[in-house]
Amino acid sequence: xxxxxxxxxxxxxxxxxxxxxxxxxxxxxxxxxxxxxxxxxxxxxxxxxxxxxxxxxxxxxxxxxxxxxxxxxxxxxxxxxxxxxxxxxxxxxxxxxxxxxxxxxxxxxxxxxxxxxxxxxxxxxxxxxxxxxxxxxxxxxxxxxxxxxxxxxxxxxxxxxxxxxxxxxxxxxxxxxxxxxxxxxxxxx
Amino acid sequence: xxxxxxxxxxxxxxxxxxxxxxxxxxxxxxxxxxxxxxxxxxxxxxxxxxxxxxxxxxxxxxxxxxxxxxxxxxxxxxxxxxxxxxxxxxxxxxxxxxxxxxxxxxxxxxxxxxxxxxxxxxxxxxxxxxxxxxxxxxxxxxxxxxxxxxxxxxxxxxxxxxxxxxxxxxxxxxxxxxxxxxxxxxxxxxxxxxxxxxxxxxxxxxxxxxxxxxxxxxxxxxxxxxxxxxxxxxxxxxxxxxxxxxxxxxxxxxxxxxxxxxxxx
Numbered sequence: 258x259x260x261x262x263x264x265x266x267x268x269x270x271x272x273x274x275x276x277x278x279x280x281x282x283x284x285x286x287x288x289x290x291x292x293x294x295x296x297x298x299x300x301x302x303x304x305x306x307x308x309x310x311x312x313x314x315x316x317x318x319x320x321x322x323x324x325x326x327x328x329x330x331x332x333x334x335x336x337x338x339x340x341x342x343x344x345x346x347x348x349x350x351x352x353x354x355x356x357x358x359x360x361x362x363x364x365x366x367x368x369x370x371x372x373x374x375x376x377x378x379x380x381x382x383x384x385x386x387x388x389x390x391x392x393x394x395x396x397x398x399x400x401x402x403x404x405x406x407x408x409x410x411x412x413x414x415x416x417x418x419x420x421x422x423x424x425x426x427x428x429x430x431x432x433x434x435x436x437x438x439x440x441x442x443x444x445x446x
Numbered sequence: 447x448x449x450x451x452x453x454x455x456x457x458x459x460x461x462x463x464x465x466x467x468x469x470x471x472x473x474x475x476x477x478x479x480x481x482x483x484x485x486x487x488x489x490x491x492x493x494x495x496x497x498x499x500x501x502x503x504x505x506x507x508x509x510x511x512x513x514x515x516x517x518x519x520x521x522x523x524x525x526x527x528x529x530x531x532x533x534x535x536x537x538x539x540x541x542x543x544x545x546x547x548x549x550x551x552x553x554x555x556x557x558x559x560x561x562x563x564x565x566x567x568x569x570x571x572x573x574x575x576x577x578x579x580x581x582x583x584x585x586x587x588x589x590x591x592x593x594x595x596x597x598x599x600x601x602x603x604x605x606x607x608x609x610x611x612x613x614x615x616x617x618x619x620x621x622x623x624x625x626x627x628x629x630x631x632x633x634x635x636x637x638x639x640x641x642x643x644x645x646x647x648x649x650x651x652x653x654x655x656x657x658x659x660x661x662x663x664x665x666x667x668x669x670x671x672x673x674x675x676x677x678x679x680x681x682x683x684x685x686x687x688x689x690x691x692x693x694x695x696x697x698x699x700x701x702x703x704x705x706x707x708x709x710x711x
Contacts, residue, residue, distance in 0.1 A: 295651050299703075302647065380585070381578035384707045388577030391531045395704030 282419040289407035293428055296400035300431075303396050304352050307389040308336055311359070314382045318366055318373065328362040335359075349431060352393075359386070397431045404428045479522070481541050485695035486510075491521040491558040493597040502605050507695065509609050513616045515550040515571065516543050516698060517608050519601055525557045533557075534566035535702050544568045544700020551700035552608055556597060563588060564708030565608070569648065572705045574615030575608065579627050581707035583607045586627070592711040648703075 311332065335355040342348040363383070366373065373379045408427045411420040420426075482488045486506030487499045494502070502519055510516050518541070525533050534555040537543070544551025549570035556563045563584060567575045575583075587603030610620035611627060620626065 298651065299648065377582075380581065384577040384581035388580075388705055388707060391706070392704035395535060395702075 279419060282416055283423055285410060286407075286416075286420060286423065286425045289403070289410055290425065290428075292403040293400065293407050296396065296403045299396040300393065300400055301348070303389060303393045304339065304348070307386070307393065308339055308355075310382065310385055310389060311336055314386060318370070318379065328358070328365045331358040332362050346429065356390075401430050404430055477526070478536055478540050479520070481518070481696065485697070486516070486518050488518060488520045491523045491556070491597075493521050493556070493558060494519075494601065495598045498598045498602045502602060505606065505609050509612060510695065512618060513550070513612060514545040514548060514698070515552070515612045515616070516545070516695075516700065517552040517554065517605065517612065518543050519554045519556075519605060521556045521558065521597070521601070523557070524559045525562070530555060530557060530560065530562045530564035530708050531566065531704070531706065534564045534706065534708075535704055538566050538568060538700070538702040542697030542699040543702075544570065544698055546699030546701075549700045549702070550612070551697070551702065552612075553702075554601065554604060554608070556601060558597070560710075561592070562708065562710050563592065563604075564706060565604070566702055566704075566706040568700045568702050569705070570700070571612065571615065572703075574611055575705075577705060577707045579611070581709070582627055583611075584707065584709050589709060589711055 315329065332355070335351065335358040338351040339348065339355050342351040363386075408430075410416050411425050411427050479488065479490055484499075484503050487494070487503045489499055506517055506519075518537075520534075520537055522533075534553045537555065538551055538553040541553075542551075543553055549568040551568040552571060552575065553566040554563070555566070565575075565580050565584065567577075567580060583604055587607050588600035591597070591600030591603065606621070606624070607627065610624040613620045614626055
């Protein structure tokens with residue numbers, strides 16, 4: 258009788274310990290996954306912000322007769338692709354295309370119309386654009402940091418067992434090529 | 447008994463070695479300068495005149511006292527191959543410039559050999575100092591001095607402009623002879639409104655995470671507490687024994703998201 262009681266207590270204690278550690282582990286995964294999602298939404302917000310800046314930018318150079326129409330077409334096309342992109346990978350790819358299209362266009366315009374460098378409104382938008390690019394880069398880095406913390410916890414033993422039970426899967430890292438990640442330098446000297 | 451002691455000693459030794467290995471890896475990653483005791487003035491490249499450094503320190507301390515906002519000047523000899531924007535951001539985050547609950551910090555970073563300046567603006571001041579205005583401030587008060595290698599005068603002018611813009615943001619009187627920056631841009635209002643919306647969005651997300659992470663009671667308490675206690679970050683005014691009349695300052699834990707503007711000169 259005594260032995261039976263001890264066995265029951267032992268089993269109950271074991272189950273309780275497992276349940277408590279499972280809960281803690283599960284909540285840990287939830288927190289880390291939420292951090293990843295937050296970082297991801299920050300990226301989207303900043304990408305949207307940049308897309309919204311482009312029409313203003315175009316307006317600021319409207320006064321110049323032919324503001325490099327061919328390179329601008331590439332920008333508008335890339336921009337609509339970003340808007341239509343589905344999922345993180347596609348969005349990343351489309352926005353990388355937009356990055357380079359904007360770079361090419363801005364360089365073309367600035368080269369063709371050096372006097373723009375003295376245009377206050379143009380400068381202001383140039384700063385806004387560069388700042389937004391920088392925010393995107395920072396948001397992507399923050400996302401990768403959060404993703405790394407989360408992925409590590411999903412893969413490491415013994416957490417990996419809990420992650421497997423509850424279906425927490427690794428998230429993808431944001432991998433940008435160097436050119437897409439670089440902030441365009443603005444040189445007004 | 448002896449055996450056990452030996453084993454314990456061996457385990458402890460292994461742990462110590464492991465720990466030191468871990469911290470080695472960490473310290474190798476972050477190679478940022480540590481803030482000086484004056485916090486608002488960190489003239490590592492020694493380009494500021496003593497008078498200008500004092501003026502910056504005094505107005506920085508006054509701004510901090512009046513608004514809790516923190517604006518720090520950092521001059522370095524070289525960026526060590528880093529992007530100026532990244533360097534300034536890392537300093538802002540690592541030092542915790544600005545109050546934790548307001549994220550109202552500004553980092554003004556100048557690299558002497560790279561001939562580059564970058565102003566990184568914390569989340570909470572992105573409305574007061576949008577990128578375009580920040581760039582304009584550099585153009586108006588800094589560039590002409592910087593091209594003549596007069597870094598001290600340029601930094602002082604920029605610092606003064608930023609301090610005054612922050613005062614205006616907090617509904618206070620700027621210095622008498624300060625002309626508020628007016629950035630000519632139709633998009634400006636729209637963009638700043640958007641920025642305010644973004645910071646609110648981020649704030650709401652953070653609150654939601656806090657509440658879900660810490661449960662209702664803990665979350666609300668943790669979030670509410672800094673509102674009352676987070677404002678003042680004075681450190682031992684009068685008991686540290688330093689010669690500064692304000693005592694020494696340190697960062698309040700503000701965060702940065704990559705906003706700001708920079709120039710090469």
